[in-house]
Amino acid sequence: MRLVQVAQHADDLDRAAAFYSALLGTPAAAVFDPPGLLFFELDGVRLLFDRGAPSSLLYLHVDDVETAIARLADRAEVVSPPHVIFHHSDDTLGPAGHDEWQAFVKDSEDNTVGLVSFRPSA
Template sequence: MRLMQIAQRADDLDRAAEFYQTLLGAPPRARFDPPGLLFFDLDGVRLLLDRNAPSALLYLRVEDVQAALDRLGEGVEVVSAPHVIFTHDDDTLGPAGHEEWQAFVKDSEGNTVGLIAFQPRV
């Protein structure tokens, strides 16, 4: 079994499309309006932005948390600045010998999005 799709609330599809295209560095894969559905590809998992979906807490893996924040620009609301949340001594939940960095932002629709990156321990 593997994750196929995750849905996130988006009241304004144009605004959400701009935010997620900037964050993900890729355009939407499909749009159906009506009924108000916008899809992005997350390495084989569909991200559905839907006017009728509840808010979800997404955690997206990025290469560098600070670079992702910089790409989003000064207008993005940072809920929690980049910080090390955990150091992986083994590979149970992440690559051994790496620090797990996280930050949280609000997307264009008011949903919280977590950004995660693994950096070699210094």
């Protein structure tokens, strides 16, 4: 079994497309309006923005949380700045010997999004 799709609420598909294109560094894969659907392809998992979907908390892997936040510039409100949340001593939930960095931002549709990156521990 594998995850195929995750849905997130979006009122304005154009605004959401601009925000997530900047964050993900890739254009939208498809837009169907009507009925109000916007898709991004993320390594075999579809990220769907839907006017009728509820909000969910997404955690997206980025190469570096600080760089991702800088790339968003004035597009996002930083809810929680980059910080180490966990040290991985084994490979259970992340690469052993790495710190997990997270930051949280509000997207263009007022959803909270977690940004996650891993760095070798100092």
